[in-house]
Amino acid sequence: MTAEQTARPPQRVSADDGGAAFAARLAAAPLARLALAYAVLVAVFAVTADHFLTTDNFLNIGRATAVFGIAALGLTVALIAGALDVSFGAVMSVCGIVAAERIAAGAGVVTAIAVALAVGVGLGLVNGALTAALRLDPLIVTLGTLSIFGGWAFLHTNGAPTPASSEAFAKVGRGETLGIPTPVVIMLGVAVVLAVLLRWTSFGQRCYLVGDNARAAALVGVRTAWVRAAALAISGATAALAGAVMVANAGVANAGEGERHLLNAIAAVVIGGTALSGGAGLIAGTVLGIAVLGTIDNGLNLLGVSSTWQDVLKGLIVIGALVLDRVRRRDP
Amino acid sequence: MTPLLEAVGVVKTFPGVRALDGVDFELRAGEVHALLGENGAGKSTLMRIFAGDHAPDSGELRFDGRPVRLASPADALAHGVRLVAQERALVPTLSVAENVLLGRLPRRRGRVDWPAVRAAAAAPLARVGLDVDPGVELGLLRRDEQQLVEVAKALSDEGRVLILDEATASLSTSESERLFEVVRNLREHGVGIVYITHRVGELTAVADRVTVLRDGRRVGTSALAGTTRERLVEQMVGRKLAELYPRERPQPGEPRLCVEGLTADGMCSGVSLEVRAGEIVALFGLVGSGATEIPYAIAGDVAAHGHVEVRGRLGLVPADRRSEGLFPQATVGRNIGAASLDRYGPPGLYRRRRETAAARRQIAALDLRPPRPWAPVAKLSGGNQQKAVLGRWLERGADVLLLSEPTRGVDVGARAEIYRLLGELCAGGRSVLLASSDLDEVVGLADRVHVVSRGRVVAVLAGEDLRHERVLEAATR
Numbered sequence: 001m002t003a004e005q006t007a008r009p010p011q012r013v014s015a016d017d018g019g020a021a022f023a024a025r026l027a028a029a030p031l032a033r034l035a036l037a038y039a040v041l042v043a044v045f046a047v048t049a050d051h052f053l054t055t056d057n058f059l060n061i062g063r064a065t066a067v068f069g070i071a072a073l074g075l076t077v078a079l080i081a082g083a084l085d086v087s088f089g090a091v092m093s094v095c096g097i098v099a100a101e102r103i104a105a106g107a108g109v110v111t112a113i114a115v116a117l118a119v120g121v122g123l124g125l126v127n128g129a130l131t132a133a134l135r136l137d138p139l140i141v142t143l144g145t146l147s148i149f150g151g152w153a154f155l156h157t158n159g160a161p162t163p164a165s166s167e168a169f170a171k172v173g174r175g176e177t178l179g180i181p182t183p184v185v186i187m188l189g190v191a192v193v194l195a196v197l198l199r200w201t202s203f204g205q206r207c208y209l210v211g212d213n214a215r216a217a218a219l220v221g222v223r224t225a226w227v228r229a230a231a232l233a234i235s236g237a238t239a240a241l242a243g244a245v246m247v248a249n250a251g252v253a254n255a256g257e258g259e260r261h262l263l264n265a266i267a268a269v270v271i272g273g274t275a276l277s278g279g280a281g282l283i284a285g286t287v288l289g290i291a292v293l294g295t296i297d298n299g300l301n302l303l304g305v306s307s308t309w310q311d312v313l314k315g316l317i318v319i320g321a322l323v324l325d326r327v328r329r330r331d332p
Numbered sequence: 333m334t335p336l337l338e339a340v341g342v343v344k345t346f347p348g349v350r351a352l353d354g355v356d357f358e359l360r361a362g363e364v365h366a367l368l369g370e371n372g373a374g375k376s377t378l379m380r381i382f383a384g385d386h387a388p389d390s391g392e393l394r395f396d397g398r399p400v401r402l403a404s405p406a407d408a409l410a411h412g413v414r415l416v417a418q419e420r421a422l423v424p425t426l427s428v429a430e431n432v433l434l435g436r437l438p439r440r441r442g443r444v445d446w447p448a449v450r451a452a453a454a455a456p457l458a459r460v461g462l463d464v465d466p467g468v469e470l471g472l473l474r475r476d477e478q479q480l481v482e483v484a485k486a487l488s489d490e491g492r493v494l495i496l497d498e499a500t501a502s503l504s505t506s507e508s509e510r511l512f513e514v515v516r517n518l519r520e521h522g523v524g525i526v527y528i529t530h531r532v533g534e535l536t537a538v539a540d541r542v543t544v545l546r547d548g549r550r551v552g553t554s555a556l557a558g559t560t561r562e563r564l565v566e567q568m569v570g571r572k573l574a575e576l577y578p579r580e581r582p583q584p585g586e587p588r589l590c591v592e593g594l595t596a597d598g599m600c601s602g603v604s605l606e607v608r609a610g611e612i613v614a615l616f617g618l619v620g621s622g623a624t625e626i627p628y629a630i631a632g633d634v635a636a637h638g639h640v641e642v643r644g645r646l647g648l649v650p651a652d653r654r655s656e657g658l659f660p661q662a663t664v665g666r667n668i669g670a671a672s673l674d675r676y677g678p679p680g681l682y683r684r685r686r687e688t689a690a691a692r693r694q695i696a697a698l699d700l701r702p703p704r705p706w707a708p709v710a711k712l713s714g715g716n717q718q719k720a721v722l723g724r725w726l727e728r729g730a731d732v733l734l735l736s737e738p739t740r741g742v743d744v745g746a747r748a749e750i751y752r753l754l755g756e757l758c759a760g761g762r763s764v765l766l767a768s769s770d771l772d773e774v775v776g777l778a779d780r781v782h783v784v785s786r787g788r789v790v791a792v793l794a795g796e797d798l799r800h801e802r803v804l805e806a807a808t809r
Contacts, residue, residue, distance in 0.1 A: 199682075199684075200677075200681055200682055200683075201680055201681055201682055202673045202674055202676075202677070202680055202681065202682045203680070204682070205673050205682050206673065208659075208662065208666075209659060209662075209666075209670055209673075212659040212660065212661045212662055213655070213656075213658065213659050213660065215655060215656050216650075216655075216656055216657055216658060216659055216670075217659075217670075218633075219631075219633060219648055219650055219656060219657075220670050220671040220724065221671060275661065279659070279660075279661040279662070280661045
């Protein structure tokens with residue numbers, strides 16, 4: 001049936017597309033639909049929950065989401081390139097510990113974060129190298145390294161907390177910049193950098209090619225293993241940054257701490273409309289996904305719903321997002 | 333004699349498309365009635381109506397002269413209609429016998445009766461002349477054997493009408509020949525067979541009558557003996573066969589591609605050839621001969637040794653559009669621009685506007701439809717998708733185009749356009765190396781044909797020697 005339809009000569013559509021057609025395309029765009037859903041969500045909480053619609057409350061939402069949000073942004077790049085990186089939770093733990101140790105050794109904030117970032121990039125490249133060398137699905141490789149990196153964090157610390165008691169470092173996690181919580185500023189900064197990277201560089205565009213059809217990408221001369229490895233390195237870098245912010249906020253680094261953010265970050269990416277199979281997705285979508293998750297948690301907290309029920313609801317939303325994604329793919 | 337199956341004035345519309353517009357069709361017992369038409373002509377819709385998948389908007393279906401309504405595939409099955417669809421509906425990890433009896437395994441006391449399964453599968457397998465152990469895993473069979481299992485499955489009970497939809501699409505010439513034999517045999521046993529195809533060439537081997545559909549209408553029904561291949565193609569596409577292949581050829585220029593002693597493990601060995609500017613050189617071989625893999629070896633996609641010299645830029649149009657050529661989630665523009673991303677901005681940067689503008693130029697040059705760079709490529713017809721993949725290399729400025737099975741799954745109309753395009757490209761001084769298992773195509777299109785068998789070039793034919801029989805004879809020798 002579809003073959004018959006597509007083989008037909010197309011209906012006349014003016015090459016420059018009229019305003020009505022543009023509006024129709026906008027309404028069909030998944031991002032616009034997600035934004036609409038978010039607006040509805042905000043409206044519902046604004047009516048039902050007291051103190052929801054205040055600046056302070058939205059800053060709270062930002063604070064609560066920044067750590068997993070930063071990781072989700074890099075994960076989006078990896079997933080677009082066809083690599084579902086689930087090791088980032090452990091990378092967060094490891095890099096958080098690395099940063100805390102640097103701080104404890106008397107290093108400055110910039111140095112500590114730079115070292116953590118370097119380690120994060122290195123671990124991402126390990127993921128990329130294993131994927132390329134063993135010809136395995138990145139999901140399988142990163143499931144393995146999730147366990148390996150996470151295990152190293154416990155071995156290295158003997159399960160004991162690593163204090164990171166520096167006032168300057170604490171500001172990264174708890175301070176404010178221009179009246180906005182610093183972690184939120186970092187998250188938005190990362191979002192802008194990665195959005196530009198994906199949209200305006202040939203590397204970013206190659207990520208889409210590799211995720212869409214790696215074989216075809218290889219045949220047009222894209223070095224797919226490198227693109228994937230670089231995308232995984234980006235995911236490692238944001239995980240490192242997220243881990244550092246997490247530790248700065250808590251003042252102490254613990255093994256196993258980063259893994260707790262796994263589900264929220266993956267959920268944000270999925271809700272944001274990035275295809276689990278790769279090849280499609282936008283940073284803006286993930287930002288909206290982060291906002292949706294944070295707003296649900298926050299609104300339900302204000303309504304006094306228990307966190308257990310919040311988890312159940314979030315799970316349902318993730319599944320719903322995937323179903324919607326499939327419906328959209330089948331019938332654009 | 334009352335026809336076995338009749339359709340009278342069948343109309344079927346889908347949103348925005350009139351797929352069938354008052355089509356008549358008649359199938360007698362013991363005949364092979366070919367249904368010929370391009371993609372989109374309405375063949376599949378008509379077939380689905382016979383199979384109870386779609387209900388016609390108006391018009392009538394008759395079995396043995398009696399009007400019937402087929403409300404579901406189960407109704408059609410009850411009337412003895414058996415469909416072998418284009419896509420395999422088999423489970424490769426199950427045994428041959430289980431596949432033949434899929435969904436109808438004989439049971440005893442609630443459990444599968446395995447000895448009965450083997451016994452019950454034996455008869456239909458024998459009927460299609462397939463001599464394999466019914467207990468063997470299906471996935472281990474050759475493709476043509478699997479296709480026969482599909483037919484056996486369709487005939488494992490009281491089938492009176494067998495519909496074969498593009499049954500030879502993935503088979504080589506010799507494999508197809510085997511299927512034809514089975515079809516002829518079934519015809520002797522009084523089965524009515526609807527044979528759906530867009531390959532005119534194979535009709536002589538099987539069909540008694542042929543009905544041509546175009547744009548949802550019946551163009552004509554004729555006895556195969558009373559028509560010619562040229563006439564059928566003309567009915568299908570609405571133009572003459574001679575126009576299918578470009579005729580004017582430039583004088584060949586400088587050598588552009590020189591291959592000497594190219595050897596790739598398990599694919600080809602000692603392949604040497606030369607393509608000059610403005611030439612179309614073909615590699616012809618039956619499926620499995622290795623011919624269609626040679627372009628990959630030349631492009632360096634598989635490890636090979638030997639000498640390859642290219643003057644200019646090489647572009648590879650792969651055989652399997654879906655898995656190797658297309659970026660299915662992307663737009664037409666991206667599919668055209670995919671090989672040229674570096675050129676749409678300063679080093680490292682990318683400007684979408686430039687890609688879209690470039691895509692517009694290629695779309696116009698290729699007459700690609702719909703002519704919109706942002707249309708999702710997945711929604712295009714096979715021919716237009718192939719144009720997008722071809723356009724990708726033109727956009728990249730390729731001088732030597734390596735094409736592997738460029739018209740597989742492409743309907744005749746789009747095929748003619750691709751041929752025309754290749755002709756134009758050569759006229760413009762580009763070189764084309766075409767690897768194909770489509771005999772018509774290589775004979776009609778190429779200046780020179782290298783016949784490949786078991787990975788080796790066994791004959792090079794050109795000029796007077798370049799005829800169907802000579803090529804086929806060399807390929808099967």
